[in-house]
Amino acid sequence: MAKKSENKPLALVSTLSENIPEHVSFELLESNIITLHGLDTALAAISVSSINQTVVNPNPIFLSNPTGKSILVDEYDAKKSLEKYGLKLPETEKCLQSDAHLVSDQIGYPVVIKALGSAHKSELGEVFLNLENQKSVKEALRKISKKHVIVEKMIGDAVVELLVGIVHDPAHGMLLTVGAGGVLTEILSDTSSILLPSSKSEVLDCFNQLKISKIAKGYRGALGVDINQIIDAIMKIQDFVLDNRDKLFEIEINPLIVTTSEVIVADALIRKVT
Known part of the structure; x- marks a missing residue:
């Protein structure tokens, strides 16, 4: 009723993140009512929205999701698909x-x-x-x-191993997650996420949020890597996903192996529409 009577943005805030069931969030979103899950999330959102930000040529957010049953593309074909976009394979x-x-x-x-x-x-x-x-x-x-x-x-001279994943989120569109990869994925739980499409600078900011980024840059005198090569690889993965967004449910590269000279897709999982 409040939304109908007031021509203003409206949000529903819960004290705890689990207090609003997912199906209720979707129903409210269809009425253009935002749900903020937990007081910490709500206060952070209000704080950010209060800052005067000038966005130049903002990228569109694709909310459409693929429909139907999904199949898993085998690793070989998945990696060969990425190779066509300029990504390196072993x-x-x-x-x-x-x-x-x-x-x-x-x-x-x-x-x-x-x-x-x-x-x-x-x-x-x-x-x-x-x-x-x-x-x-x-x-x-x-x-x-x-x-x-x-x-x-075998690629034996890795400086860091990364995880790069993109999923279709029904509420937010395509979500890119970058994090520590390989055996460290579950041990460190070191990830950062942004919505797609994103610019190079946004992807770089996302990467810099990671603890493992310090190792990539050369921690305590150790050899570092070319961060631009990492960002370029992630942008190529984004290009692949955007070009195939109506056919892809998710993609995960883990690990994306980074050496001092190159970035290599060592394993890839793609789930697409049948």
Whole structure:
């Protein structure tokens, strides 16, 4: 009633973040009523909105979401799709298990062997790193249940490993999350998120929020990396997602390996419309 009688922005504030069910938030949003979940969130939003900000050529926010059932694109095809947008991959081949030792010889050791077709290969024990010869490759293959595998060159000089993920959020549009990747993803819980599309400067600000960014820049005299290369890689991932936004539910690159000279997509998960 208040919204109908007052031609002013209206927000509903809950004292605790869990006090407004998600379906209620969506119903209110359809009536252009914002829900602020928790007093801390509400006060932060009010504080930001009170600042006079001049936005030059603001980017549009895409709220449309893909519909229908989803399928998981296998890692090899997912990475090849990203390669078309200028992202670098390790030397990579997919093959039958029976041919993996020959492919490993061609690529050159050390190699990585992964099961093809599993969403969470590491948790399933189907990723084998730093295999130095045919014997270690054959031993790894005995532990993989899938018929097809990925063989790729081992990247051994990483300075940092990052997570880059983009999901369609029904309430906010496309959300980019950048964080510590690899084995540190769950240990550190070091992430920062922004809405897409975003500019290079916005992505850089997002990256600089991360604790791991200090390592990337060269912590306590250690070798750092070219931060511009990281931002360029994230922008290319954004380009891929924006071009395919009506077909993608989510994408996650983990890890995005950063060395002193390059940024490499070591693993990629894409979930798209069937």
